[in-house]
Amino acid sequence: MLKKCLLHLKWWVVLYLFIGFAIQFLSSSGIVVFQQILDKAVAAKHIDEVTGLIAVYGILLGSTVILNYLDEYPSTHISNSLTERLKIMALSKISRIDYQAYQDLGTGQMIKVIENGAIAGSGILFSFLLRTMHELLPTIMFSLVFISFYDLRIMLVIAGGYVVIFLITHLLLKYLYKMKSTILKEQEKLSRYSVRGFMELVVFRTNKRYGKEIDKLSQTARSIINTSTRLKMIHEAFFAIFEWFITVVKIVVLVYGIQGALAGDTSLGVVVALLLFIEKIYSPIAIFNVLFVDYKLNRVAYQRLEDFINAPEDKNLEAGKEVTDIQGKIEFRKVSFDYGKVKALSNVSFSIEAGTSVALVGLSGSGKSTMIKLIAGLLKKKEGQILIDGTDIDDLSLNSYYDHISYLSQDTPIFDTSIRGNIVFDQAISDEEIYAVLEKVHLKETVLKLPGQLDAWVGERGVKLSGGERQRLAFARILMQRRNVLILDEPVSALDNLTEASLMETVLNEFRNKTVIIIAHRLNSIKEVDKIIVVEKGSVIGEGKFDYLMDHCEAFKELWHKKASIEAISE
Numbered sequence: 121m122l123k124k125c126l127l128h129l130k131w132w133v134v135l136y137l138f139i140g141f142a143i144q145f146l147s148s149s150g151i152v153v154f155q156q157i158l159d160k161a162v163a164a165k166h167i168d169e170v171t172g173l174i175a176v177y178g179i180l181l182g183s184t185v186i187l188n189y190l191d192e193y194p195s196t197h198i199s200n201s202l203t204e205r206l207k208i209m210a211l212s213k214i215s216r217i218d219y220q221a222y223q224d225l226g227t228g229q230m231i232k233v234i235e236n237g238a239i240a241g242s243g244i245l246f247s248f249l250l251r252t253m254h255e256l257l258p259t260i261m262f263s264l265v266f267i268s269f270y271d272l273r274i275m276l277v278i279a280g281g282y283v284v285i286f287l288i289t290h291l292l293l294k295y296l297y298k299m300k301s302t303i304l305k306e307q308e309k310l311s312r313y314s315v316r317g318f319m320e321l322v323v324f325r326t327n328k329r330y331g332k333e334i335d336k337l338s339q340t341a342r343s344i345i346n347t348s349t350r351l352k353m354i355h356e357a358f359f360a361i362f363e364w365f366i367t368v369v370k371i372v373v374l375v376y377g378i379q380g381a382l383a384g385d386t387s388l389g390v391v392v393a394l395l396l397f398i399e400k401i402y403s404p405i406a407i408f409n410v411l412f413v414d415y416k417l418n419r420v421a422y423q424r425l426e427d428f429i430n431a432p433e434d435k436n437l438e439a440g441k442e443v444t445d446i447q448g449k450i451e452f453r454k455v456s457f458d459y460g461k462v463k464a465l466s467n468v469s470f471s472i473e474a475g476t477s478v479a480l481v482g483l484s485g486s487g488k489s490t491m492i493k494l495i496a497g498l499l500k501k502k503e504g505q506i507l508i509d510g511t512d513i514d515d516l517s518l519n520s521y522y523d524h525i526s527y528l529s530q531d532t533p534i535f536d537t538s539i540r541g542n543i544v545f546d547q548a549i550s551d552e553e554i555y556a557v558l559e560k561v562h563l564k565e566t567v568l569k570l571p572g573q574l575d576a577w578v579g580e581r582g583v584k585l586s587g588g589e590r591q592r593l594a595f596a597r598i599l600m601q602r603r604n605v606l607i608l609d610e611p612v613s614a615l616d617n618l619t620e621a622s623l624m625e626t627v628l629n630e631f632r633n634k635t636v637i638i639i640a641h642r643l644n645s646i647k648e649v650d651k652i653i654v655v656e657k658g659s660v661i662g663e664g665k666f667d668y669l670m671d672h673c674e675a676f677k678e679l680w681h682k683k684a685s686i687e688a689i690s691e
């Protein structure tokens with residue numbers, strides 16, 4: 121994935137590295153010219169003898185300043201692009217991910233994994249790999265080469281010292297790594313506590329939980345602060361040791377340099393140049409250590425993003441037979457399905473004729489939604505066959521199938537956009553047509569009163585609407601779509617009985633001669649459907665018209681009486 125990102129930005133990367141090498145070459149050359157100016161100036165009789173060199177020195181410094189400024193362009197572009205690109209890759213993964221794998225992940229965790237992983241991925245590529253190649257490598261390389269021109273032994277001592285420091289860092293990294301992973305876990309805990317505190321205001325306020333929640337948060341925060349401080353101190357100790365080592369080298373160079381200059385073996389300019397090069401080489405080596413440790417720790421967070429990106433995909437979305445038209449005959453043949461160890465359906469067979477309406481009824485947890493999700497192609501059967509107009513659903517391209525079905529899931533599918541966007545997405549459809557549909561779902565008057573009307577924002581998952589308004593808005597979408605197959609998973613649970621009855625009548629009228637599959641807990645609302653399928657513990661135990669089932673299916677009769685008495689109480 122990181123490779124793909126790099127390839128996508130290859131010309132920016134080339135430019136960035138080129139500028140990095142150019143800056144370091146110019147600035148190292150600047151030190152050499154400076155040394156020559158110093159040495160010539162000592163022996164010179166007139167300033168004219170060094171003005172040429174001073175001009176070159178000025179040009180070198182000036183060019184470095186300009187390049188440093190220009191460098192910001194590719195650097196900002198690359199670092200921002202990497203994080204955003206990784207997030208876009210993650211979203212595009214969601215568009216293909218296997219639905220069951222998606223359910224297993226959980227939204228909160230997924231968002232954290234993507235956010236942390238994108239930042240870590242950008243850290244690995246930009247802050248470590250590219251920055252090392254752009255800044256540190258050329259600085260260390262040019263400094264060592266230029267130092268070796270002056271004195272090979274000093275270059276070897278610094279290079280050797282660095283290798284030792286690097287090895288020690290590497291050994292201690294395991295210890296640091298443990299501390300860092302503790303911090304990460306504690307941070308995740310902190311984030312979990314604070315997110316639930318922000319989201320569950322009603323539960324926590326009415327149960328007076330905020331005091332305890334804040335205590336937990338404070339404890340976790342204290343632990344993070346303590347561990348982070350210890351980690352920082354240990355990490356910084358490496359640099360203190362290295363700085364000591366460099367200081368000793370500088371003193372030795374100064375003592376021997378002055379002695380050499382006095383004896384005429386070297387010049388003061390060379391001593392100054394050496395000290396500048398030693399200073400110049402110190403910071404990139406120190407920075408490299410920080411980046412190396414960060415890189416190692418970033419890999420943990422990035423690996424979690426990579427695992428998410430490698431999660432199984434729904435291969436049927438694109439591959440398979442194109443569905444150009446659909447009649448709407450649906451058949452289950454000995455279908456079984458389980459959620460891991462939870463067996464949800466076993467050996468289920470039934471058929472739904474094209475153009476008929478069917479209701480799935482049964483107690484909570486009996487397997488109705490699982491059947492619906494199998495028909496919608498979200499879940500994949502483990503055994504048996506699901507035929508859509510005679511073709512196995514696994515042989516169909518789901519994206520083309522979705523052009524012909526409308527599906528309302530149990531959790532009303534309203535999303536964070538306007539009323540209009542929730543009904544037509546971004547299709548250009550006239551206000552009159554939208555209002556006509558809103559009238560059918562008894563929502564026109566409500567929308568006309570909203571500030572912004574059709575363009576009123578409904579909030580996350582439609583929080584600015586009542587539960588019933590959300591469900592009616594979702595109905596408006598399916599009425600607008602007018603597809604040949606309509607799948608409704610408990611679409612009316614939040615509606616009062618009168619609205620529910622009127623809405624179901626509208627739907628059954630509008631979708632006459634189309635295939636309609638409904639799950640409804642209030643049995644009153646599905647009395648008029650062509651067929652009722654009774655589900656119990658993952659099996660079909662009866663099917664037929666309402667009156668037939670009341671006479672022949674004991675379980676249905678029982679269900680009807682139980683629900684009727686509950687509905688009577690709730691009315």
Ligand SMILES: Nc1ncnc2c1ncn2[C@@H]1O[C@H](COP(=O)(O)OP(=O)(O)OP(=O)(O)O)[C@@H](O)[C@H]1O
Nearest residue numbers: 223459462464482483484485486487488489490491
């Ligand atoms: N994602 C899941 N992971 C594990 N088990 C699940 C999952 N979804 C559903 N189940 C289990 O599968 C069984 C059937 O669930 P399903 O949602 O199909 O029932 P249902 O008849 O639609 O129930 P309800 O009327 O309450 O919506 C239940 O035992 C449920 O706990």
